Amino acid sequence: MDNQKDKGKDQATGKQQQAENVHGEGNYAASRQYNAGVHEHMQSHDVDKEARDAAPRSADEAREMESAEAKGKQRAKEEDPALRRRATGDQRGPEEKQTPKPGQE
Numbered sequence: 001m002d003n004q005k006d007k008g009k010d011q012a013t014g015k016q017q018q019a020e021n022v023h024g025e026g027n028y029a030a031s032r033q034y035n036a037g038v039h040e041h042m043q044s045h046d047v048d049k050e051a052r053d054a055a056p057r058s059a060d061e062a063r064e065m066e067s068a069e070a071k072g073k074q075r076a077k078e079e080d081p082a083l084r085r086r087a088t089g090d091q092r093g094p095e096e097k098q099t100p101k102p103g104q105e
Contacts (some may be wrong), residue, residue, distance in 0.1 A: 041047075073079070086092035 056065055
């Protein structure tokens with residue numbers, strides 16, 4: 001009889017884990033739906049034209065966009081190091097960088 005209780009408990013735990021994987025940071029269904037939407041958009045729209053259309057039309061608008069970006073970054077904990085690597089073309093991670101030896105800086 002205890003075996004039946006344990007089996008029911010295991011099934012309940014499994015259902016609970018499935019429910020936990022449906023919402024929150026592990027919302028796999030939403031992630032798949034988002035990725036499919038992005039893929040569809042990339043295939044059916046002229047994203048280069050959309051990027052050009054989103055570019056600032058004047059120096060004032062460019063400054064306004066930069067100001068808005070800086071304001072948004074103020075609340076960020078820290079910048080993503082991957083952004084810096086992409087901008088410089090450096091694909092190595094921080095653990096792969098060699099520290100210069102004294103006198104070889």
